[in-house]
Amino acid sequence: MAESTGESGSVMKTIQSYGPTIAVAVVAIAVIVGVIMYFYGNKTMPKVSGFSDASGSEGFFGGVAVGAGAPDCLRTSSEAAQLYSMFNEKLSTTAEGPEDLAELRLLLSKIACFKKDLIGTANVVEATRYQAYATSMDIEPIAETTSRCFAKTIPVRDLDIILDKWSRRSQTLVLRLCTSMNMNESQLSSAEALLKALLKDVGDVARSVCLAGTPTIGGQPVGRELSGVEPPSLQELRPYKGYY
Numbered sequence: 001m002a003e004s005t006g007e008s009g010s011v012m013k014t015i016q017s018y019g020p021t022i023a024v025a026v027v028a029i030a031v032i033v034g035v036i037m038y039f040y041g042n043k044t045m046p047k048v049s050g051f052s053d054a055s056g057s058e059g060f061f062g063g064v065a066v067g068a069g070a071p072d073c074l075r076t077s078s079e080a081a082q083l084y085s086m087f088n089e090k091l092s093t094t095a096e097g098p099e100d101l102a103e104l105r106l107l108l109s110k111i112a113c114f115k116k117d118l119i120g121t122a123n124v125v126e127a128t129r130y131q132a133y134a135t136s137m138d139i140e141p142i143a144e145t146t147s148r149c150f151a152k153t154i155p156v157r158d159l160d161i162i163l164d165k166w167s168r169r170s171q172t173l174v175l176r177l178c179t180s181m182n183m184n185e186s187q188l189s190s191a192e193a194l195l196k197a198l199l200k201d202v203g204d205v206a207r208s209v210c211l212a213g214t215p216t217i218g219g220q221p222v223g224r225e226l227s228g229v230e231p232p233s234l235q236e237l238r239p240y241k242g243y244y
Contacts, residue, residue, distance in 0.1 A: 070084060070088070070105055070109075071084050071105050071106075071108040071109035071112060072109035072112065072113050072127070072130070072131070073109060073112035073113040073115070073116045073127050074112060076112045076113070076115050076116040076119075077108075077111065077112040077115060077198060077201065077202070079194045079195075079197045079198035079201065080108040080109075080111060080112045080198055082194055083108060083174075083191060083194040083195060083198065084104065084105060084108050086187070086190070086191055086194075087101055087104065087177050087181060088101070090181040090183075091181065092177075092180045092181055093180055093181065093182060094179075094180040096176065096180070097176075097177065097180040097181065100173050100176050100177050100180065101177060103134070103136065103137070103173060104170070104173045104174070104177065106131070106132060106134060106137075107134075107137050107166065107169060107170055107173070108170075108198075109131060110128070110131045110137070110138075110142050110166075111166060111198060111199075111202050112202075113127035113128050113130070113131055113142070114127075114128055114142055114145070114146060114202060114206070115201070115202050115205050115206075116128075117146050118146070118149060118205050118206060118209045118210075119205060119209075123150045125143050125146045125147050125150070128142045128143045128145075128146045129143040131143070136169055137165060137166060137169045137170075138162075138165070139158070139161055139162050139165060140162075145159075145162060148210070149206065149209055149210035152210070152211075152212075154210050154211075156211060159206060159207070159210055159211070163199070163202075163203050163206065166199065167199050170195055170199070171192075171195065174188075174191050174192065174195055175188075178191060
């Protein structure tokens with residue numbers, strides 16, 4: 001009985017000595033477990049707040065800028081998607097084939113995204129701002145062209161030069177790829193028909209959007225075509241009719 005009392009007293013002394021330390025350890029473990037569960041739960045649960053659309057109510061604002069798949073903005077132009085798919089899964093027999101295909105993809109992406117921005121209701125340079133500049137096909141960055149279209153400040157001549165360069169380069173690439181991938185005359189004709197329809201479509205859209213309306217810069221109407229400026233000091237002068 002005395003031994004039992006001694007053991008109980010020893011246990012009590014141990015608890016009294018280490019009790020605070022044990023309590024702190026238990027609390028610390030509980031805090032660590034709680035933090036782990038909090039962060040792990042947040043990562044596995046879907047986020048259902050913090051999203052807003054243009055009206056500020058619910059859902060997501062806007063959409064994917066260039067979309068999925070190749071070329072970019074392929075859902076805007078079925079011709080661009082079909083034309084790229086003709087070459088995408090075929091093997092090239094020339095060293096330049098892969099580079100030509102990559103360049104054609106960029107050009108088709110640029111054309112399709114140009115159309116996507118132009119037909120959008122927001123009049124915002126969105127899809128085209130992701131398209132890279134390439135000297136082989138561009139006069140200027142396509143995002144700049146889109147911006148000038150929305151401002152109605154692009155001259156007819158500039159737009160025609162841009163569309164013509166796209167046409168010439170795309171025709172060259174299609175012909176080289178058809179040769180590299182050993183396509184027959186029928187396949188070449190199909191590719192050229194798709195390209196012709198694509199260029200006509202984007203050309204019609206561009207002219208209807210870019211060339212319609214009054215050009216404005218800083219909210220003020222300006223002339224679309226460039227013109228010379230005559231200083232006031234020269235307005236009263238007359239043609240010289242002397243000997244020399």
